[in-house]
Amino acid sequence: MSHLQALIDAVGLGAVYALIAVGIGLVFGVLRLVNFAYGQLIMIAAYMLVFTGGWGDAASILIAFAAAVFAALAMERIAFRPLRSTSPATMLVATFAISYLLQNVALLRYTYHNRPVGDSVGTLAGLNRIVELGSLHIRWITFVAIGAGLVALGGLTLLLNRTTLGLQMRAAAADFQTARVLGVRADTVIMAAVGISGVLAAAAAVILSVENQQITYTTGLNDTIFVLVGVVVGGMNRLLSATLGGFLIGFAISFAGAELPNQGASQSSTPFTTNVYLPSVVYVLVIVVLLLRPAGLFARRGQAAVERV
Amino acid sequence: MRRANPVALELAAPAGLVVVLALIAWQTVGAADDVKFRTAIVNVALVVALYVFVGNSGVLSFGQISFVAVGAFAAGLLTVPSDVKPGVLPDLFPFLKHHSIGNAWSLALAAGLGAVYALVVGVPLMRLSGLSAGIATFAVLGITYNILTYWTRIGPGATTLTLIPTSTDYLQGAVGAVAVILIAFAYQRSRWGRQLRAAREDPAAAQAAGIDIHRQRLGAFVLSGGLSGFAGGLLVHLPPGSITTNQVYLDLTFLTLAMLVVGGVHSLLGAVVGAIGVSLVNILLQNAENGIHVLGLKIDLPGGSSLVGVALVMLVVLLLRPSGVTGGREFALPRRLVGRASAAAAAPPPADAGV
Numbered sequence: 321m322s323h324l325q326a327l328i329d330a331v332g333l334g335a336v337y338a339l340i341a342v343g344i345g346l347v348f349g350v351l352r353l354v355n356f357a358y359g360q361l362i363m364i365a366a367y368m369l370v371f372t373g374g375w376g377d378a379a380s381i382l383i384a385f386a387a388a389v390f391a392a393l394a395m396e397r398i399a400f401r402p403l404r405s406t407s408p409a410t411m412l413v414a415t416f417a418i419s420y421l422l423q424n425v426a427l428l429r430y431t432y433h434n435r436p437v438g439d440s441v442g443t444l445a446g447l448n449r450i451v452e453l454g455s456l457h458i459r460w461i462t463f464v465a466i467g468a469g470l471v472a473l474g475g476l477t478l479l480l481n482r483t484t485l486g487l488q489m490r491a492a493a494a495d496f497q498t499a500r501v502l503g504v505r506a507d508t509v510i511m512a513a514v515g516i517s518g519v520l521a522a523a524a525a526v527i528l529s530v531e532n533q534q535i536t537y538t539t540g541l542n543d544t545i546f547v548l549v550g551v552v553v554g555g556m557n558r559l560l561s562a563t564l565g566g567f568l569i570g571f572a573i574s575f576a577g578a579e580l581p582n583q584g585a586s587q588s589s590t591p592f593t594t595n596v597y598l599p600s601v602v603y604v605l606v607i608v609v610l611l612l613r614p615a616g617l618f619a620r621r622g623q624a625a626v627e628r629v
Numbered sequence: 630m631r632r633a634n635p636v637a638l639e640l641a642a643p644a645g646l647v648v649v650l651a652l653i654a655w656q657t658v659g660a661a662d663d664v665k666f667r668t669a670i671v672n673v674a675l676v677v678a679l680y681v682f683v684g685n686s687g688v689l690s691f692g693q694i695s696f697v698a699v700g701a702f703a704a705g706l707l708t709v710p711s712d713v714k715p716g717v718l719p720d721l722f723p724f725l726k727h728h729s730i731g732n733a734w735s736l737a738l739a740a741g742l743g744a745v746y747a748l749v750v751g752v753p754l755m756r757l758s759g760l761s762a763g764i765a766t767f768a769v770l771g772i773t774y775n776i777l778t779y780w781t782r783i784g785p786g787a788t789t790l791t792l793i794p795t796s797t798d799y800l801q802g803a804v805g806a807v808a809v810i811l812i813a814f815a816y817q818r819s820r821w822g823r824q825l826r827a828a829r830e831d832p833a834a835a836q837a838a839g840i841d842i843h844r845q846r847l848g849a850f851v852l853s854g855g856l857s858g859f860a861g862g863l864l865v866h867l868p869p870g871s872i873t874t875n876q877v878y879l880d881l882t883f884l885t886l887a888m889l890v891v892g893g894v895h896s897l898l899g900a901v902v903g904a905i906g907v908s909l910v911n912i913l914l915q916n917a918e919n920g921i922h923v924l925g926l927k928i929d930l931p932g933g934s935s936l937v938g939v940a941l942v943m944l945v946v947l948l949l950r951p952s953g954v955t956g957g958r959e960f961a962l963p964r965r966l967v968g969r970a971s972a973a974a975a976a977p978p979p980a981d982a983g984v
Binding site for chain 1: 689753754756757760761763764765767768769771772775776779883886887890894933934936937940941943944947948951952
């Protein structure tokens with residue numbers, strides 16, 4: 321596999337992770353809440369694709385988006401809103417509980433019917449066709465992922481900078497109390513942010529479903545963990561730095577995974593050179609970055625961390 | 630009675646809960662539920678070990694299960710009989726492959742390794758706070774899991790480690806859990822514990838009063854690491870005497886944190902109540918999956934629903950009591966009783982008051 325090929329695939333994964341990072345960063349901005357259950361929004365949308373597999377791609381994807389937005393709003397109404405004034409640790413553990421709850425509900429699907437874990441999904445299967453450009457083999461979905469990432473970022477930039485709602489969201493992210501005093505409706509802004517995060521979760525779910533073609537109760541879980549790590553490394557205070565962090569970690573994982581040798585790790589005479597240890601390498605880098613720049617890699621100089629967890 | 634609430638009760642209440650649970654379970658529980666109740670007691674040790682750092686420092690750590698994992702695998706590997714070890718785990722380093730140690734030594738080793746690992750990790754990481762600390766400790770967990778899963782020279786890798794002696798009975802479990810509670814109690818009442826709790830409430834004021842926050846956090850982290858390693862040793866010696874890396878990764882991290890938060894992060898009693906409460910709910914729901922009779926109704930839940938139930942219970946408790954069941958307070962006698970007792974103490978003692 322050529323280096324250029326690995327590079328393009330890495331940009332593809334980075335774009336999906338950037339989508340997830342925006343979703344997490346938006347909610348963090350207005351609520352100061354790290355939503356660990358974000359991965360389960362992705363899972364819910366992906367299962368909708370499975371359940372509506374026979375309805376045609378357009379209807380299926382529409383339902384996936386609706387379900388993710390609904391689930392995100394429900395989470396906000398049921399769990400985040402009553403806990404808004406509690407300690408951030410409590411809010412984080414509450415999102416843990418939601419995540420764990422939804423995963424296990426999904427797992428019931430398999431234990432109840434007593435069958436092996438996993439559903440295959442065929443939505444937009446045509447996008448897995450390969451485009452050959454010289455020696456490069458690129459799946460259409462990679463282009464879609466990159467395109468979706470760009471469109472989402474562009475749309476969001478417009479929303480945040482050109483609309484009243486966007487202005488209110490930025491104000492709420494900067495100083496929630498003052499924004500409320502100045503007439504920003506707290507619930508509206510929060511619902512908008514949470515709703516948009518649901519849309520982004522569904523977009524990520526569609527792309528990941530097409531790429532992996534297999535849905536289980538852990539779909540979205542590991543991606544979300546990696547993105548959370550990337551978002552904190554990038555800098556959670558600003559949406560742009562959070563997004564860059566998400567992109568970077570997706571890019572790094574995919575690129576290093578393709579470039580490192582992958583033969584049986586355990587017996588090799590020099591351990592830790594194969595790609596099974598990739599997560600360790602990524603996490604070590606994460607620790608180094610956090611020690612050197614605790615506010616984030618892309619945080620503005622002199623900007624202290626404001627998160628309260 | 631000089632104090633309104635005797636300090637000894639703050640220790641006796643959580644320790645007593647564990648002892649009572651162990652005694653009742655030992656006397657009444659059948660073979661089918663035996664392991665579940667022993668696990669509940671080990672959970673107390675795990676959660677109290679986590680509490681020593683998270684509760685006292687107020688810094689969220691996702692990394693304590695790394696120390697549990699290290700303790701569990703060390704204690705497990707070294708108690709598997711050395712005559713079978715070369716056969717099942719051929720890749721091990723020779724000193725691991727050809728040596729075995731006894732049960733007590735394995736627990737001591739688990740505690741020691743946990744503390745040393747926590748020290749190595751804590752020296753750089755305790756400079757961080759807030760979300761950065763959370764993610765960095767999570768990264769430690771990720772690294773531990775990753776290396777334990779793939780490096781077969783130091784462990785079973787992705788396979789299950791079996792043939793571990795199952796020495797954690799009710800006695801070992803309860804003694805171990807009470808020992809952890811005792812150490813946690815002694816620590817939180819010590820000068821260092823109080824300094825750290827002061828730093829938790831107001832870092833700036835604590836620093837102004839001359840408290841070295843980094844050093845105090847590191848101390849708690851290492852103590853918590855040692856206790857976590859020890860609890861991992863207790864865990865690995867539970868029946869059926871086997872362990873995989875997945876058992877000491879995300880699910881256990883979530884479960885122990887949730888138990889702590891449900892009980893109340895800021896008190897020792899909260900850690901114990903949360904661990905026992907959630908464990909009991911889990912046992913009840915697990916049994917309901919096989920069908921139980923409650924008040925003449927037969928309840929028969931589908932398999933796997935116990936986990937859903939546990940998560941639901943946690944969420945509901947969090948929504949109703951965000952600071953946990955205990956509200957972060959230690960055990961205190963009801964005000965009415967305390968009032969009567971101090972009134973009696975204030976009154977001239979009757980002739981036979983020497984009891």
